[in-house]
Amino acid sequence: MLTSWVTAAPVATPSDSIDNLTKESSYNPSVQFAVPQKPIHDAYKSKVFMNxxxxxxxxxxxxxxxxxxxxxxxxxxxxxxxxxxxxxxxxxxxxxxxxxxxxxxxxxxxxxxxxxxxxxxxxxxxxxxxxxxxxxxxxxxxxxxxxxxxxxxxxxxxxxxxxxxxxxxxxxxxxxxxxEQAWKFNANTYYIQDDNVGRVPQQRQYGYWRFSEPKSAHGVGYDLSAQKNMSLKGHWATRVNVSTSGKFYWDAHDYDDLQTHAEVGTIWRNAKREISVSPFYERRWYGSKPYSHNAGGVLRYSEILSPKWQVWGAWQSAYKKHDKRQFLDGANHAGSVTLVYAPDPKQYFVMGGGSGYQAAKDKSEAYSQTNARVGWHRQWKNTFDLTTDFNFLVQSRHYQAPDFFNIKRRDKEYMTRVSVSSPKFSWKGFEPRLNWTWSRINSNHFYYRYKNHRVFIDVSKQFK
The missing domain is CATH 1.25.40.10 (Tetratricopeptide repeat domain)
Structure with a gap:
């Protein structure tokens, strides 16, 4: 009997591009410009009552x-x-x-x-x-x-x-x-313990194919970002965004993952709405080796509909090229719409959806996708002044052609994240946050079925 051993390579399916358009941290309930208040003179203390x-x-x-x-x-x-x-x-x-x-x-x-x-x-x-x-x-x-x-x-x-x-x-x-026009920096880091870093399938054998044992890995994840707005004449401004995110494993460098993103765009904004157009460039290294680069543009729109409602939308188009896996090269397009409801200054709800398409030279790797998401952010008045966040996302992917195993892939992915933090546990601006995440992929393809949950602490800081 013919037996083949397969070591899991980087997952062919790119990360959901819509995440770049609708990151949780991008919503700020107080989007209005917080102009300093004038000093109030107290020269008139007498009261006169007249109709x-x-x-x-x-x-x-x-x-x-x-x-x-x-x-x-x-x-x-x-x-x-x-x-x-x-x-x-x-x-x-x-x-x-x-x-x-x-x-x-x-x-x-x-x-x-x-x-x-x-x-x-x-x-x-x-x-x-x-x-x-x-x-x-x-x-x-x-x-x-x-x-x-x-x-x-x-x-x-x-x-x-x-x-x-x-x-x-x-x-x-x-x-x-x-x-308001100075550089703003954000940093986040967390510990990683992954018992299946290569995403080896649960089904260890398929026909004549057998797959290697799952490999565990330990390391740190990190996110760094910087943004600067430079006002021009009138309502116009220029915005610069740069970010780096990745995972570093000290016992599994073959799975180190580093992604960088840079964009410079033009903004038109007033008190209620903002429109921006930004070309961007992304570079990814996997296993400490160049993996792919992605270049394109993103159009964003946001508007305050009322004191309690805000909407934003985004459209992103780009072309991704791979250093070795050229069969994955292709254009990608994604759009999203998000609605935010803030009933009071202490909480807000997020509801949104989106869709997109990832092309590829190998049609078995090309797919269309849709997603829906909800979220709830709340600041509690209690002994620890806790802040809680709940986010849930479901998305589906439909691939265009059968792959090597003659399977035309269809995935449905579920992701949940719950986090708790308190400023009382912060130190010099570094604030820890307790997180629980759960994810599951239901797929008709044996290789991509997946489920995982983990509890971890991340630490973040804003530099202004």
């Missing part, structure tokens, strides 16, 4: 009340007083004050383009009016126009006899603008 008609009978008092509400950034009072102020005869109104109040309300309502237009019109008439220029800088920053906001801050710094309180605020604002 609408009484205010209209005392225009000077109404004007002073509106001016005070603006100074104290009491938007609800501005909303109440402004319609009354607009009813005053023109000769009893300060036109500049009224237009400024309308800009304040527009900004509070998120109508930043309207507020910017109104504030710029006021500065044309009164270029020396520092409060208006400061408000314009804040509106520009909230609307994603950081470079233009910085120009307004630089102009304000030239104002003579600036109060110390305002000078300190401008320095704080300037620091915020610089920090």
């Amino acid at each position: 609408s008609e009484e205010f209209l009978q005392h225009p000077d008092l109404l004007k002073n009340a509106l001016d005070t509400a603006i100074l104290r950034e009491n938007t609800s009072v501005v909303r109440f007083l402004l319609p009354l102020y607009d009813r005053l005869p023109e000769n009893q109104r300060d036109k500049t004050l009224g237009e400024y109040a309308h800009a304040i309300v527009a900004s509070a309502d998120g109508q930043y383009a309207q507020a910017e237009q109104q504030l710029r019109a006021l500065l044309v008439q009164n270029p020396e009016y520092a409060p208006v220029r400061l408000q314009l800088a804040r509106v520009l920053a909230k609307d994603g126009q950081l470079r233009d906001a910085a120009k307004e801050i630089d102009t304000l710094k030239q104002t003579p006899d600036m109060p110390n309180e305002t000078t300190q605020y401008l320095e704080q604002f300037d620091h915020y603008l610089v920090k």
Whole structure:
């Protein structure tokens, strides 16, 4: 009887490309620009109680009340007083004050383009009016126009006899603008104990073929990433993303895996939405040897639909080439849509789906895929201030032709991850997280059936 021994090679099926488009860490419930708050003056402590008609009978008092509400950034009072102020005869109104109040309300309502237009019109008439220029800088920053906001801050710094309180605020604002465009780094590492690093099938014999014993391996996994935004004129910016991830085994170097990713793209963004287009390049080394490279582009879109709902989508197209396994070369396309619901600042839910296609010269390695995923993130108010995350993904792959074993492969994969962390266990910014993962592949192909679960601790840190 003919017997062949087969050592498992790198798994031919590439990692799900949609994961690159919808990583868990990419969602931030507070996507709005966190512009520093102005210092509130406490010059007006007296209280006056008047109804609408009484205010209209005392225009000077109404004007002073509106001016005070603006100074104290009491938007609800501005909303109440402004319609009354607009009813005053023109000769009893300060036109500049009224237009400024309308800009304040527009900004509070998120109508930043309207507020910017109104504030710029006021500065044309009164270029020396520092409060208006400061408000314009804040509106520009909230609307994603950081470079233009910085120009307004630089102009304000030239104002003579600036109060110390305002000078300190401008320095704080300037620091915020610089920090928003600085490099941001993330690092994550974890210990690996894999009892079947080569993915040897559970079915050890198929016909005349026999497969080697599973091999165990021990090592570390790691993820490193860096991102920088560079604001251009108006809503435009450039974004640079670089990342490295991999696994290093000190007792099984044949399975070391290293992947790098780099992209530079153009962004258009405002307070509610962001669109970006980025060419990218990826390189992979397997067993410390060059394995493949992937070049293409990705289009991303995100929008805040309401204070509680956000949507984002992505489309990625690329062409992958392999250093030795050229039969796997081919184009790949993937798209995804994700919906996020945040009922309160302490939690959010993620729901999404996607599909894609991986071509290959060998049609038995070409496949189409679909996936669906859900997630839940929660911060708990308890003794340890725990944060929990739950993520579940199911995806299916349908291959285009029978392979060497005359099997036309069909897979359905399930993945679950549950994690728990607490800032109380962090040390100098390094925060440990306890994880449980479970995965299973149901396949009509004997070689790719797989199930696994593990418990591990990873440690992460953000560098800003």
